[in-house]
Amino acid sequence: MRGFFQLLDHQPIAFILLALTLGTLIGRFSFKGVSLGSTAGSLLVGVVISMTAEGVYGITYAIPGILSSFMLLLFMYALGLKVGPQFFSGLRKGGLAFIGVGVIVWVLNWVICYFGAKWVGLAPGYATGLISGSYTITAILGVGQNALATGAYTPPAGMTIEEVGANMAAAYAISYVLSSVGIILLIRYLPRIFGRNAKADAAQAEKEYSGGASHPVPGAPGALVMGFSPYDLRAFCVTHQQLIGRSLAQLARDYPQVPILRVVRDHKVMELSDDLTLAPNDIVTVRANVHELILEEGELIGPESDEALARQVPLEVADVHVGSHAVSGKTFKELASHGTGGVEVQAHFRAGNELPLGHDSVVLFGDVLRLTGPGSAIAAAAKKLGGRAILPTMKSEVLYLALAMLVGYLVGIISITVSGIPFALGTSAGCILAGVGVSYFRSRNPEFGGPVHEGARSFLQDFGLNAFVAVLSANVGPKVISALGGDTMLWLALIGILGALVPPFIAFWAGFKFFGLNSVIADGAATGGRNSTPGLNAIIEESGSSVAAIPYPVSYALTTVLALIGGYLSMILS
Structure with a gap:
């Protein structure tokens, strides 16, 4: 067994694939209609494996973060491609409500974590770590460390800066793991808790945000699907004298609504040309509205034919x-x-x-x-x-994908520092907005950034997120081990769970009841306010729709900034 865990340490790709395999299997298991889903399953399996390696064999896993970051960016871009056409209509319909839901999540999270840590007498650093872990925003640890490094916060007598930093890391690790799994389950089943059917509400939301349109806009998933049509292909044997000897050009002028698409003569397909003339017993294939035209063509052209060559015209x-x-x-x-x-x-x-x-x-x-x-x-x-x-194509446009993600990434890393607090949109938000932009312009012109095969886009979305949490689980497991022990760990676990789950629960209620949002839209706004991308994927899986992602970038971008400010203040006020 030691050799097996050492193998996973030396071959991190094997660790990721194992976590994905077992996590997906566990995620499929359902008990009374409740299941973890593939994302939470992969996270849980990865944490258990990494904790076992650390606690039993002293093997500390550390997978380069660039891999998980890139996988997350692929997920965000692919998600943006799907929701882009609905994003701006969503802003017009509920922008203020989305902001309100996000602010509720942030305020309640800060109050629970800061005053909870103060109430039970936790040492300095724990409150900031709880906010960072329960919010799953690692950058909050950065602003906390910045407050220490710049002297904005001075530890009390008998305590070193290093000890405060260790407290932050321990609180972060405990609350991060518990909140990551808990938020996925909460967000997934929030509509059901309030007596709503997620699939039905998602279908209603899609209808509302599409403006009543019955067809997907250009570039959207399912756009290039044939669907039902009153137009049909029929084949007739030419027997009427008024058609025999006439050219296809003449017939096209006289019957523009019933074009001849194929001519079969003596069981051979003839090459279509304007001067091709019809002969007796030719089989012609036409396409037109069944109710208006084709039912009359038997009288005009001749009896219907079952000639296979004439009927096998791909549409x-x-x-x-x-x-x-x-x-x-x-x-x-x-x-x-x-x-x-x-x-x-x-x-x-x-x-x-x-x-x-x-x-x-x-x-x-x-x-x-x-x-x-x-x-x-x-x-x-x-x-x-x-x-x-x-x-429709099996190919995807890699050029636009790489260029758009590059632009979104560069926009996301632009940072402005105010009073020691760095403010940035974030690379995740930058990439989802890049995907939104590409799909938005493609809805105006399908030649822009396309085509993108829906299967490829869906794979990037699912695999990207699950690979991200698998890498994350490997790196956070050892930190959980170091934080275990004593009453402090129990308080960290309790406050972390409350700070992670209570705010989005109340924010969802406010969005659903007070702001009058559709339950799936309120859920998307709540998970955006909680900065939980795995949570977003959970409600997407539950509802069978990506419509929950419409409010996500709005509340996500706002609360990312507010959470950084709150983390800095929690350190200063400790």
Whole structure:
């Protein structure tokens, strides 16, 4: 067994993969409808392994923090890509409420940790460590150490700066582990505690924040899905004399709403051209509205055919950005008679908002049309519209991912120091806002930063966060061991849990009851106010929707700054 734990020490990748494997298995186990989930499971398994290595075999795990930081940034960016189009509408709908929920979390956390430590007589440094650990913001330890280093706080007689620093670290380690697991479970089940169905409320929130749109905006998950269409492919045998001997160009002019997509002659697919003429018993494939046109074509063309070659015409769905001023101002009816037959307009977007469809709907420069139809017909329509067909893909745009994350990271590290307190947006908030920005602009033009395969985006989101907590668990386990023992540990555990869980519980109640927020939205604001990214992932898993991430960046960014100020003050006032 010692050799096994030594192996995990020398091969940290093996540790991460083991924690992910066992954590995911444990996270799937459910007792009376309650489960940890993969994130909390991975954190718990990692802490147990690292504590066992330290306590039993004296092996201290230390995995470079750059790995966990990068995984977290991938998660935040991928999450931003999903919620971006709804983010700004969320600000307009509930920005003040999101801020109110965040402030409630911060105030209650500071009061519980500071006065709790003072009430039970804990030594200087413990209060600041409790705030840092229960909030899971390591930077609070930094501002506390800064207060010591600059002389803003002087330890009492008989106590050294090093001892105060050790107190902070011990309180941080104990409260961090307990609050990390506890907040995941609390946030996951808050709607259920208040008698709400998270999935139903999330669906309602998505509808509200989409402005009533029935189709995902360009670039959003599920955008390029065929869905239901009244348009269908049918194959008919040409028997009527008025069609025999006529060219495809002539038929396209006479029947623009029923384009011929394929001609099969003697069991062979003919190459389509304007001068191709129909012969008796040719099989033609057409696509049009079943109710309006196709049901009448048996009388006009001939009997329906089950010829496999004629019916196997693959249909695709694509978003096209209107980039031609020549078509701007035309209606769908006018465009259909100008060489764009064979495609159906599934959705019409302008400035990221879905518009009602109709024959007289006007297309303007910069609009986005979601088209369905055969690939060749979509390509022809896209060329006519002055854009490029964005089709579903298995690939993802790495260039935009790297560039956007770089910009978000650099913005996040910009720091301004006021009275010894560093203020920064934070790299996590910077990357989620970068993802929000890319997806927001893509909703206006699908050619921007895309396409991104939803499976790849979802993998980055899930794997990134779970790998982050696995690395974190390896590094925090040994600190828990060093803090164990005596009544002090029990007080640290109790105050840390109360400081981590009571504030978001009350803030959720205020958001849900007082501000009138949807339960899932209130949950997202509360977990943002608590700065808990794993908590956010928990409510996303519970609700089956990412809509909880809409308020998260607002309360997250605000309380990050407030928590740093509060941590500094807790040290000064100790």
